[in-house]
Amino acid sequence: MLRYILGRLTGLIGVLLVVSALTFFLMHAIPGGPYDMVALQHAQMIPQDLLDRINHLNGLDKPVWQQYLIYLNNLLHFDFGYSYISSGRTIVEIFAEHWPYSAQIGGLTMIFSFAVGLFLGILSAMKRDTWIDRVITVLMLITQAMPSFIVALFLKLFFAVQLGWFPTQGWAGPNTWVLPVLANSGGPILTLQRYTRGAMVDVMGSEYVRTARAKGLTERRVTLVHVFKNALTPVVTVAGPMTASLMTGSFFVESMFRIPGLNWYLSGAIGNRDYPMIMASTMFYTAIMTIVYLVTDLLYAMIDPRVTYVKAR
Amino acid sequence: MTATAIAAPTKRAGMVLTVWRRFRTQKLALLCFILIIAQVLISVFAFWVAPYDPLEPHYVDAYALPNKTFLMGTDDLGRDVLSRLVYGGRVSLSIGILSQVAAVLIGLPLGALAGWLGGWVDFVVTRFIEILTAVPTIFLYILLMIALGPGFWNLMLAMTITGWTSIARLVRGQVLSLRQTDYVRAAQAMGGDNKHIITTHLLRNALTPVLVNLTFGVPNAMTAEAGLSYMGLGIAPPTPSWGNMMGTYQGLIRTNWNLTVFPALVLALVMMTWYQFGEGLRVALDPSIQI
Numbered sequence: 001m002l003r004y005i006l007g008r009l010t011g012l013i014g015v016l017l018v019v020s021a022l023t024f025f026l027m028h029a030i031p032g033g034p035y036d037m038v039a040l041q042h043a044q045m046i047p048q049d050l051l052d053r054i055n056h057l058n059g060l061d062k063p064v065w066q067q068y069l070i071y072l073n074n075l076l077h078f079d080f081g082y083s084y085i086s087s088g089r090t091i092v093e094i095f096a097e098h099w100p101y102s103a104q105i106g107g108l109t110m111i112f113s114f115a116v117g118l119f120l121g122i123l124s125a126m127k128r129d130t131w132i133d134r135v136i137t138v139l140m141l142i143t144q145a146m147p148s149f150i151v152a153l154f155l156k157l158f159f160a161v162q163l164g165w166f167p168t169q170g171w172a173g174p175n176t177w178v179l180p181v182l183a184n185s186g187g188p189i190l191t192l193q194r195y196t197r198g199a200m201v202d203v204m205g206s207e208y209v210r211t212a213r214a215k216g217l218t219e220r221r222v223t224l225v226h227v228f229k230n231a232l233t234p235v236v237t238v239a240g241p242m243t244a245s246l247m248t249g250s251f252f253v254e255s256m257f258r259i260p261g262l263n264w265y266l267s268g269a270i271g272n273r274d275y276p277m278i279m280a281s282t283m284f285y286t287a288i289m290t291i292v293y294l295v296t297d298l299l300y301a302m303i304d305p306r307v308t309y310v311k312a313r
Numbered sequence: 314m315t316a317t318a319i320a321a322p323t324k325r326a327g328m329v330l331t332v333w334r335r336f337r338t339q340k341l342a343l344l345c346f347i348l349i350i351a352q353v354l355i356s357v358f359a360f361w362v363a364p365y366d367p368l369e370p371h372y373v374d375a376y377a378l379p380n381k382t383f384l385m386g387t388d389d390l391g392r393d394v395l396s397r398l399v400y401g402g403r404v405s406l407s408i409g410i411l412s413q414v415a416a417v418l419i420g421l422p423l424g425a426l427a428g429w430l431g432g433w434v435d436f437v438v439t440r441f442i443e444i445l446t447a448v449p450t451i452f453l454y455i456l457l458m459i460a461l462g463p464g465f466w467n468l469m470l471a472m473t474i475t476g477w478t479s480i481a482r483l484v485r486g487q488v489l490s491l492r493q494t495d496y497v498r499a500a501q502a503m504g505g506d507n508k509h510i511i512t513t514h515l516l517r518n519a520l521t522p523v524l525v526n527l528t529f530g531v532p533n534a535m536t537a538e539a540g541l542s543y544m545g546l547g548i549a550p551p552t553p554s555w556g557n558m559m560g561t562y563q564g565l566i567r568t569n570w571n572l573t574v575f576p577a578l579v580l581a582l583v584m585m586t587w588y589q590f591g592e593g594l595r596v597a598l599d600p601s602i603q604i
Contacts, residue, residue, distance in 0.1 A: 015443060015444055015447050018440075018444050019444055019447060019448060022444070023456070026456070026460060027460075029460075030459075030460045141585060141588075141589070142581075142585075144584070144585070144588050145581040145582070145584040145585035145588065146581050146584075147536045147539065147540060147580075147584075149539075149540055149543055149559070150559075150577045150580065150581060153559065153563060153566070153573060153577055154577070156566075157566055157570070157574075161566065161567055244449075245449055248449060248452075251451055251452075251455065251544070252540060252543075252544075255544065267455065267544070270455060270456060270459045271459060278456070281452075282448060282452070282456070285448060285449050285452055286447045286448055289446075289447050289448070289449065290447055
């Protein structure tokens with residue numbers, strides 16, 4: 001098992017290397033350098049000799065492949081460099097300031113959508129083909145057709161502008177959390193409800209469930225212990241990648257509610273060609289995704305003892 | 314060989330007919346199919362359906378709320394919202410369908426080759442898929458769109474780069490399981506070459522999940538287009554797109570609600586029709602589901 005995990009982690013380093021190389025060369029292939037936008041915003045040209053000096057200081061006058069090797073060497077020392085735009089701040093500082101917002105939105109969305117999604121899934125599986133199941137299905141159809149930015153738009157229009165119950169933007173206390181988390185939860189709830197219902201309906205037809213009923217166990221115990229536990233495997237499959245994408249935050253929700261999360265910062269950084277920031281976030285996202293996939297695979301083995309990653313001899 | 318050549322067409326016609334019969338019984342999916350045809354017709358004949366030129370300003374009637382002359386009102390330059398929605402649908406539909414065509418053109422052959430040949434081809438293709446899926450899709454889109462700049466064809470390019478992986482993975486999985494089947498081994502034993510086996514045996518049998526994946530891919534691409542245009546990275550104004558209409562006028566939502574609410578509703582409705590159509594197709598194509 002340990003060997004399997006180590007093998008996967010080595011694979012992660014390989015993926016990170018390729019992703020970093022691709023991003024690095026793609027970024028440098030785009031016309032425009034890090035200081036062009038700054039000059040544009042302040043409506044003045046930076047004198048050429050000054051620009052040359054800044055570029056020389058940041059090593060931007062070296063050939064791109066050489067810059068990449070220097071970058072990799074710095075990475076080995078966990079040095080992610082400085083932001084070109086927010087001068088003087090290290091990438092680590094920027095992450096430490098902005099990522100918590102994204103993680104909070106993601107965490108709250110996780111809690112909320114797991115509670116609602118699993119509940120609706122179990123409910124619609126238990127009350128299959130009744131009006132309750134149909135109402136939930138219709139609700140889910142509507143959710144599916146609404147991308148998060150449309151949901152956010154309507155939530156803002158109705159609850160913030162018309163009723164004035166919640167502020168339209170920001171992230172400072174429970175009152176401001178409600179709308180962003182609601183807007184962010186649509187997709188996850190839909191996925192969780194669908195997979196939970198599907199898996200539970202599958203399991204309900206199996207023989208050990210019939211046995212459990214025949215033993216005279218209460219319907220509640222049969223559903224929650226025998227059916228739900230065995231229906232968890234497909235749910236874990238979708239929950240893994242979902243966690244990864246939630247923990248990295250949402251571009252739409254952060255920009256619609258003006259929340260100073262990582263994505264909000266990043267959308268500015270990409271436009272400004274802030275190379276170290278772009279590199280660091282690409283690798284951060286990639287690492288999180290890959291690690292979550294690994295954890296998901298390990299969770300399978302925990303939930304379902306039949307799954308094993310060690311080849312039998 | 315002659316026997317299969319004669320038998321094949323009749324069998325295919327039979328399959329299409331069976332699927333259509335199974336599809337027809339699902340009322341909601343059928344309704345959505347009709348709505349999709351309507352959407353295609355509206356997009357094709359946009360110049361005829363739209364009451365005004367979507368780019369033509371009517372400065373006197375700027376900021377009009379819905380009324381008899383302008384059914385859905387006008388925007389800041391007095392452009393007719395309904396006409397812009399019709400033309401925006403054209404963009405949305407072309408992106409949705411063309412991106413899936415491109416994904417199939419790349420994903421299908423690569424997936425089939427990887428699954429069939431195995432070895433280094435499989436290794437390279439799987440690694441490529443792994444790397445592309447390791448980066449979150451929306452982040453990859455944003456990175457690519459900022460690199461390429463807004464525009465229809467750049468959007469297509471970005472969607473093609475990210476979109477072919479799911480088809481390729483699907484086809485590869487299908488081919489891997491199909492290559493063990495008796496009829497494929499029989500075809501091999503009879504001396505069928507790679508091209509023959511892949512095109513006549515493997516792809517034809519792997520087609521069903523690919524078809525379903527494609528119908529769901531269309532609304533997904535539409536959402537991505539709308540989202541990117543909404544953030545100003547997709548279709549650039551003045552070309553109308555549902556996403557950039559919502560993005561441009563969201564600040565005016567208190568007074569000129571029609572500028573954002575109508576595009577949002579139309580997008581939601583169109584996405585719902587595509588998802589329900591896909592769901593109906595999936596049920597119709599899956600013989601294990603009783604209707």
